[in-house]
Amino acid sequence: MFNRILIANRGEIALRVIRACRELNIETVVVYSKADAGAAYLELADEAICIGPGPSAKSYLSIPSIISAAEIANVDAVHPGYGFLSENAHFAEICRANNIEFIGPDVETIRRVGDKAEARSAAVAAGIPVVEGSKGPVGTDQEALEVAHRVGYPVLIKAVSGGGGRGMRVAHNDMALINNLATARSEAEASFGDASVYIEKYLEAPRHVEIQILGDRRGDVIHLGERDCSVQRRHQKLIEESPSPAIPPDIRKKMGIAAVKLARQVGYHGAGTVEFLYEGKRFYFIEVNARIQVEHPVTELVTGIDLIKEQLRVAAGEPLGRKQGQIPFRGHAIECRINAEDPERGFAPSPGVVTHWQPPGGPGVRVDSHLAPGYRVPPNYDSMVAKVLVHADTRAEATSRMRRALDEMRVGGIQTNLGLHRRILRNAYFERGEYTTRFLDELLSA
Ligand code: ADP
Numbered sequence: 001m002f003n004r005i006l007i008a009n010r011g012e013i014a015l016r017v018i019r020a021c022r023e024l025n026i027e028t029v030v031v032y033s034k035a036d037a038g039a040a041y042l043e044l045a046d047e048a049i050c051i052g053p054g055p056s057a058k059s060y061l062s063i064p065s066i067i068s069a070a071e072i073a074n075v076d077a078v079h080p081g082y083g084f085l086s087e088n089a090h091f092a093e094i095c096r097a098n099n100i101e102f103i104g105p106d107v108e109t110i111r112r113v114g115d116k117a118e119a120r121s122a123a124v125a126a127g128i129p130v131v132e133g134s135k136g137p138v139g140t141d142q143e144a145l146e147v148a149h150r151v152g153y154p155v156l157i158k159a160v161s162g163g164g165g166r167g168m169r170v171a172h173n174d175m176a177l178i179n180n181l182a183t184a185r186s187e188a189e190a191s192f193g194d195a196s197v198y199i200e201k202y203l204e205a206p207r208h209v210e211i212q213i214l215g216d217r218r219g220d221v222i223h224l225g226e227r228d229c230s231v232q233r234r235h236q237k238l239i240e241e242s243p244s245p246a247i248p249p250d251i252r253k254k255m256g257i258a259a260v261k262l263a264r265q266v267g268y269h270g271a272g273t274v275e276f277l278y279e280g281k282r283f284y285f286i287e288v289n290a291r292i293q294v295e296h297p298v299t300e301l302v303t304g305i306d307l308i309k310e311q312l313r314v315a316a317g318e319p320l321g322r323k324q325g326q327i328p329f330r331g332h333a334i335e336c337r338i339n340a341e342d343p344e345r346g347f348a349p350s351p352g353v354v355t356h357w358q359p360p361g362g363p364g365v366r367v368d369s370h371l372a373p374g375y376r377v378p379p380n381y382d383s384m385v386a387k388v389l390v391h392a393d394t395r396a397e398a399t400s401r402m403r404r405a406l407d408e409m410r411v412g413g414i415q416t417n418l419g420l421h422r423r424i425l426r427n428a429y430f431e432r433g434e435y436t437t438r439f440l441d442e443l444l445s446a
Helices: 011-023 040-044 063-073 089-097 107-114 116-125 141-151 174-192 249-265 296-303 307-315 395-408 418-425 428-432 439-445
Strands: 004-007 027-033 047-052 077-079 155-159 168-171 197-201 207-215 221-233 236-242 270-279 282-289 332-339 356-358 365-369 384-392 410-412
Touching: 004 011, 004 063, 011 027, 011 040, 011 307, 011 365, 011 384, 027 040, 027 063, 047 063, 063 089, 077 307, 089 107, 107 116, 116 197, 116 249, 116 282, 141 155, 141 174, 141 197, 155 174, 168 174, 174 197, 207 249, 207 307, 221 249, 221 296, 221 439, 236 296, 236 418, 249 270, 249 282, 270 307, 296 307, 296 332, 296 365, 296 384, 332 395, 332 418, 384 395, 395 418, 418 428, 418 439
Parallel strands: 004 027, 004 077, 027 047
Antiparallel strands: 155 168, 155 197, 207 221, 207 270, 221 236, 236 332, 270 282, 332 384, 356 410, 365 384
16 A cells, blocks of 8 residues: 555545545645645645645646655655546656556556547447447538438537536537537637547437446456436536436446446546436446546445545555445435535636635535635635535435535635525425436526
């Protein structure tokens, strides 16, 4: 096992990794930007190193700054968290070239699944259904039109290197397709440094259901069940739950098998997620996330397995130690992502000083957050400030528990989306588990 690791991330996920390391007696070195200086969670690491100013490009995305911090701190490995450099194959390569283990899959695997068109091809090769669309990136407008005519409108233009729900555009006819292609390409180039795009049939009202996978370096791969992440605002997840209220047992089983097959096909080790859309009793592969995800605690609650500890163990070369049949699935878990956003201003980020912080507690409640009174939410990063999770025997009990937890919670000084969560948890469709990825946008435009 590692003796000392560097955490190349911030906020709640940095704290989550610190906590797992403490329990495993691994020393932690956390990096921070000037915008995060003084944050309480930094005190919980063994060492904290400032790597630059607030803008991510000069700190959390700066490979030279992070590598020199890792060398100064003399660590065995780097945990990249999610976002920032977590799926950057170049960063993984440089870490390993400097004899620092990168906690994640092989460089080749990160590259392969990070190219979404290539991941689609790997899924096809493994016999897994994908959403109908282009074979790879689309070159010319003519090629795009041919794909659209073959699969039928509406279609979705997606960036090959996209992520975070960004870089996607829907087109309903030829003219929109041609116009959107140009915009999508330039947006993709600006956001991801790669202008290539591909095309998928746009499913009108699917559910987003993903499978958590875990693999070791000896080639063993298992899955830890699914998470339903269909409550999304503009393709960004807001609420996740497990088990999915919509998936029948035979589909759940097939999805799990498909995810493991794909992971084996690309030689996956570490923790990862295989994402699917589910519509009309069929599921379709959309992408692989080669990292730990925001919503991982949902799976931790139903399986009792600490995914961060598992990541550390397999990265250090230990075997999985569990067979597929030995994974317990118990009860129901729900997660609400609390964002510093102003509901009065179209959910625009609402940075500022947290004057009051009262997280919920009591039976079956878990809060993953780096907030504390006096903490200043910087304007530079993602607006998520807390994850509220509940676990109970049934979905009805979990829903009721989440309502209670959200009602207990108080955050002062910044605006948050707490009110929206309280509203969703009392919505009749949500209560019945009847929602698709369209649910929230429809609720908000009603
Ligand atoms: P990202 O990596 O940016 O998160 P994904 O491919 O995971 O992109 O898609 C994010 C979300 O976008 C999905 O959960 C779903 O809501 C929507 N989406 C993606 N592909 C399709 C599709 N073909 N049809 C309808 N919705 C889609």
